[in-house]
Amino acid sequence: MILESFKENNGEAEVCSFCGEDKASGMWMGSEKTIFCCKNCAIQYLPQLMADAIVGGTLESEIKDTEKRPVEITQEHTILKRFHSAFSTALIVKVRNCH
Ligand SMILES: [Zn+2]
Incomplete structure (x- = not known):
């Protein structure tokens, strides 16, 4: 969506x-x-919802396996990068619509 x-x-x-x-x-x-x-x-609240959804969708056995961390747990950098990109886009749209 x-x-x-x-x-x-x-x-x-x-x-x-x-x-x-x-x-x-x-x-x-x-x-x-x-x-x-x-x-x-x-x-x-939305950051907590995101964390709950990511961790909640990950099996406990996957989290405990230190050699095979699930992709969801190791993707914090990707999540933060996506957030910064979305934040920048929202700012640009807001500034463009101010005129
Ligand atoms: Zn509210």
């Missing part, structure tokens, strides 16, 4: 799917639902 820049719907801001309180500033189009996220939850 593709993360798209967030637009308000008919002037009414969507509420964050995580905290249910703050106005969403980003959205993700899932296969069945659209997920909305506020800035605070993106900073405070």
Whole structure:
């Protein structure tokens, strides 16, 4: 799925799917639902969700095997690189849309 820049719907801001309180500033189009996220939850909670999803999808036996670490556990650099790329792209899109 593709993360798209967030637009308000008919002037009414969507509420964050995580905290249910703050106005969403980003959205993700899932296969069945659209997920909305506020800035605070993106900073405070989404990194934990990512870690839980990666580690949760990895077998305990794979984690304990020091000679054959699963790809998911050894890919922190790739994850960080992807985040920096996505962050830069979001900044560029934001600056371009300011004019
Ligand atoms: Zn939130």
